[in-house]
Amino acid sequence: MSRSSLLTGLTRKSITFATTIATASAQGSMNSLVLIEREGGYNVVTREYDDAITKVVYDHPTLPGSGAEAGVTVSAGPITMEIGDEPQYYDSLTLYLPATMPVLARIDDLVTVLVTPDADLVDRLFRVTAVAGGGRIYSSNKLSAIGIAPSKQWSGP
Numbered sequence: 001m002s003r004s005s006l007l008t009g010l011t012r013k014s015i016t017f018a019t020t021i022a023t024a025s026a027q028g029s030m031n032s033l034v035l036i037e038r039e040g041g042y043n044v045v046t047r048e049y050d051d052a053i054t055k056v057v058y059d060h061p062t063l064p065g066s067g068a069e070a071g072v073t074v075s076a077g078p079i080t081m082e083i084g085d086e087p088q089y090y091d092s093l094t095l096y097l098p099a100t101m102p103v104l105a106r107i108d109d110l111v112t113v114l115v116t117p118d119a120d121l122v123d124r125l126f127r128v129t130a131v132a133g134g135g136r137i138y139s140s141n142k143l144s145a146i147g148i149a150p151s152k153q154w155s156g157p
Contacts, residue, residue, distance in 0.1 A: 015137065022139035027098055032116035033067030035059050035094065036128075038109050057103050067114035071096035071140070075121060077149050089149040093126060097141040104141060105131055111145050120150070 036058035041051035060066045075091035082088075095111060105111075109128045113121045126145035 010067065019137050019139065022137050025139070027069070027140070030069040030071040030098070032070050032072040032121075033060075033114045034070040034072065034097075035065065035067045035112045035114055036105050037112075038106065038143050043134065043139075057105055057109055058101055067096065067112075068101075072113060072116050072118075072121065074118065075124075075147075075149075079146065089151055090146050091145045091149040092129075092144060093121075095143040095145060097143065099138055099140050101141060105143055107131060111143070 035056070038055045038057050040049060041053040041054075041055055042048075043053060056064070058068055060068050073094040075093045077089065077091040079090040079092060080087050081090065097105070098150050107127055107128055107130065111126045111128060113124050113126070118120060124147055126146050126147035128143050130144040132142040132144075
């Protein structure tokens with residue numbers, strides 16, 4: 001056995017072990033439950049794109065609507081956009097979802113935070129703006145999302 005094949009084998013075993021540990025750590029630190037939905041899709045009856053179709057991308061497999069585990073960071077802002085002559089305020093957050101999730105989220109999917117330690121984020125809706133990919137040790141799926149920030153005009157919870 002050559003030295004390079006021995007080192008290659010050792011490196012592969014080390015990466016596999018490190019990934020296992022990193023994945024367990026990532027899942028152990030998931031502090032929330034979220035529901036991810038995708039608006040619009042192909043209507044098999046009309047054979048056209050239909051805005052009214054909503055597909056659930058990520059949820060609890062046996063308790064629909066109750067959400068599935070995710071790591072949710074504190075929301076950050078301010079992100080301000082001028083719409084007409086009125087400013088609109090947004091917050092951003094990062095979500096960490098299990099690497100084993102069956103369907104990967106995409107940009108423009110909608111995330112509803114159902115349970116989290118930060119009561120101000122409960123029932124807030126965010127739109128996915130970025131989905132990170134790759135990495136040397138792949139322990140979780142990382143999403144960036146943006147949503148309307150609470151303001152004096154906001155009538156949320």
